Each structure stands twice: as C-alpha cells, then as structure tokens.
Amino acid sequence: MLTKQPEKTNIMKKNVVGIFALLVVIxxxxxxxxxxxxxxxNIQNLIKWSSxxxxxxxxxxxxxxxxxxxxxxxxxxxxxxVVLAFLLKVQGLEPWTCIGITLVMSLFIGLxxxxxxxxxxxxxxxxxxxxxxxxxxLGRWLTDNQSLGPVPLEGDxxxxxxxxxxxxxxxxxxxxxxxxxFNLPTPFLFLLILGVATAVFLRxxxxxxxxxxxxxxxxxxxxxxxxxxxxxxxxxxLCSFLxxxxxxxFAFELDSVQPAQTGEFYELYAIAAAVLGGCSLRGGxxxxxxxxxxxxxxxxxxxxxxxxxxxxxxxxxxxxxxILLGVIGDEFLKKKMNQKQLAK
Numbered sequence: 001m002l003t004k005q006p007e008k009t010n011i012m013k014k015n016v017v018g019i020f021a022l023l024v025v026i027x028x029x030x031x032x033x034x035x036x037x038x039x040x041x042n043i044q045n046l047i048k049w050s051s052x053x054x055x056x057x058x059x060x061x062x063x064x065x066x067x068x069x070x071x072x073x074x075x076x077x078x079x080x081x082v083v084l085a086f087l088l089k090v091q092g093l094e095p096w097t098c099i100g101i102t103l104v105m106s107l108f109i110g111l112x113x114x115x116x117x118x119x120x121x122x123x124x125x126x127x128x129x130x131x132x133x134x135x136x137x138l139g140r141w142l143t144d145n146q147s148l149g150p151v152p153l154e155g156d157x158x159x160x161x162x163x164x165x166x167x168x169x170x171x172x173x174x175x176x177x178x179x180x181x182f183n184l185p186t187p188f189l190f191l192l193i194l195g196v197a198t199a200v201f202l203r204x205x206x207x208x209x210x211x212x213x214x215x216x217x218x219x220x221x222x223x224x225x226x227x228x229x230x231x232x233x234x235x236x237x238l239c240s241f242l243x244x245x246x247x248x249x250f251a252f253e254l255d256s257v258q259p260a261q262t263g264e265f266y267e268l269y270a271i272a273a274a275v276l277g278g279c280s281l282r283g284g285x286x287x288x289x290x291x292x293x294x295x296x297x298x299x300x301x302x303x304x305x306x307x308x309x310x311x312x313x314x315x316x317x318x319x320x321x322x323i324l325l326g327v328i329g330d331e332f333l334k335k336k337m338n339q340k341q342l343a344k
C-alpha cells in the first residue's frame with residue numbers, strides 16, 4: 001500500500017513558491033531597468049518560448065521522477081521536426097497523416113528506450129546518449145543535411161495541401177487576439193492542456209503514484225507488487241511523446257528546420273528546468289507546476305540578458321549560476337525540513 005509523505009509534499013510546495021519568487025524578482029528587476037520589457041510583443045514572445053521549453057521539460061520530468069534520465073530529448077525534437085517537414089514538403093502526404101506518423105514515431109522511440117533499459121538492463125544514460133547521436137544522424141541523412149520548412153513552396157509535392165498546412169501552422173504557432181494589442185500564442189494552450197493532464201496523471205492516478213514510488217525506492221516498489229519495468233516504459237514513452245509534440249511546435253515556429261541544429265542542447269535546458277523546478281535526480285520528487293515555472297525562469301533569464309544589455313557571451317554562465325544557486329537552495333531547504341522531521 002502506498003502512503004502519503006507530507007514532508008516531501010511540503011518541500012515541493014516550498015520549492016514551487018521559491019522558484020515562483022525567483023521568476024517575479026527577475027521579472028520586476030528587468031522591467032525596472034528596461035521598461036520596453038513590458039511591451040506586448042516581448043511578453044508574447046516570452047510566453048511562446050516558455051511554453052515550447054516547458055512542454056519538453058514536462059516530458060523529461062516524468063523520467064527523472066522515476067530516477068531515470070533522457071539525454072536524447074533534443075535529438076527527438078529535431079528528428080520529429082525534420083521528418084514532419086520532409087513528409088509535408090517532399091513527400092506531399094496529407095498533413096494530419098504526417099502528424100500522426102511523427103507522433104507514432106516518437107512513441108516508438110520511447111518504447112525502444114524503455115525496453116532496452118528494462119529488458120536488456122542497459123543504463124538509461126547509455127541508451128539515451130546513443131539515441132541522441134542516432135536520431136540526429138538520421139535527420140541529417142534523411143534531408144542530406146539540407147534545411148526544410150514545413151510550409152511547401154510552389155513546385156513542391158506538398159503544395160496542393162497548402163491550405164491545410166496553413167491551418168495547421170495557425171494551430172501550432174498561431175496567435176489568438178486578446179484585447180487590442182495582445183495576442184496569446186497557441187503553444188501556451190498546448191502547454192496548458194498537457195500540463196494539467198500530466199499533473200492529474202501524476203497526482204490523481206495510481207500509475208502516477210507508482211512512478212513516485214519507483215523513484216523513491218525501486219526495490220521496495222517491486223516488493224509491494226508494482227510492475228516497475230512497465231512503469232519505467234510508460235515514463236520513457238510519455239517523455240518521447242511530449243518531445244514529439246514539442247518537435248511539431250518547433251517545426252512550425254521556426255519555419256526552417258535545420259537537421260544539424262534544431263533541438264540541439266534542448267535536453268540540457270529541459271533537464272535544467274526539471275531540476276530547478278524541484279525534480280530530484282535521485283528520483284521520487286517533483287511537480288509539474290514547478291517544472292513549468294522553472295522553464296519560464298530559464299527563458300526569462302535569456303530575455304532579461306538581452307533587455308538589460310548584458311553581453312550574450314555570458315548568457316550560459318549566468319544561466320548556470322542561477323540554476324546552481326537554485327539547486328543549492330533547494331538542497332538546503334530539504335536538509336532543514338528533514339532535520340525538523342527528525343527532531344519531531
């Protein structure tokens with residue numbers, strides 16, 4: 001029988017409050033230094049890119065909660081974007097068929113990862129590192145390393161489906177007017193739906209509780225009757241599926257998909273957002289809300305660097321310092337909470 005752990009719930013709640021406070025502080029400081037930060041166009045872009053990063057970060061968080069890792073996420077994003085553009089523009093397939101193929105492909109990738117980890121007993125780090133290299137190479141081979149856009153031009157096979165593709169372009173990268181000067185980017189709606197669905201899955205279903213139990217103590221979970229192999233496979237399938245959705249969003253957003261660069265290093269941003277958002281690399285901890293806020297913090301830092309006028313050469317260093325300080329603060333909080341529990 002699975003029992004609730006109120007001390008860990010309290011730690012996660014405090015982590016969410018802490019990361020949200022960091023978001024607010026950076027937001028206010030940037031707005032004070034450069035008032036242009038608050039203009040509608042900049043806020044729209046901030047929401048859009050935060051949503052794109054958060055979708056894939058939610059996926060890797062599912063794996064980290066089980067105590068695993070997925071280093072192939074960025075390459076999956078890139079491969080899905082490349083395959084979608086190739087099917088739409090070069091092969092001229094019906095648009096919804098192309099989307100179905102790419103999403104099934106991402107599910108299959110997650111299934112392969114899960115089977116190799118659980119049945120072949122290969123370490124997740126090795127499996128997904130190899131995946132990172134393989135999927136990137138496949139994308140480059142498929143297109144001969146040439147850039148492709150999902151929207152076909154006159155003369156392309158997919159040009160006859162142009163109207164349908166433009167409709168999809170609005171769904172995945174459009175803007176919904178809200179008021180006179182503000183438009184809500186549609187990727188935010190994807191994030192809202194996927195974020196709520198994932199949070200409900202983790203917190204309100206038995207399978208979600210199994211994932212946490214697996215991350216807390218795999219042997220204990222197995223002895224309690226949980227099919228740990230099955231739960232690991234589910235986690236990796238969900239991670240790759242969300243990477244596939246992110247790949248679709250990025251494909252339409254970027255207009256031109258570059259096989260060698262699209263999705264590059266995205267796995268590091270996603271893992272950073274998951275850890276900064278409260279997911280322990282040891283497993284068993286994490287909340288979707290925290291991950292989403294952390295993804296917004298990462299994008300906000302990039303935006304603030306540009307708005308404040310700091311050299312872009314320092315952006316990775318600043319981002320690394322913020323993440324490091326956030327993790328140190330989180331570990332300090334956990335230590336204090338554990339000491340209070342022991343004292344009681």
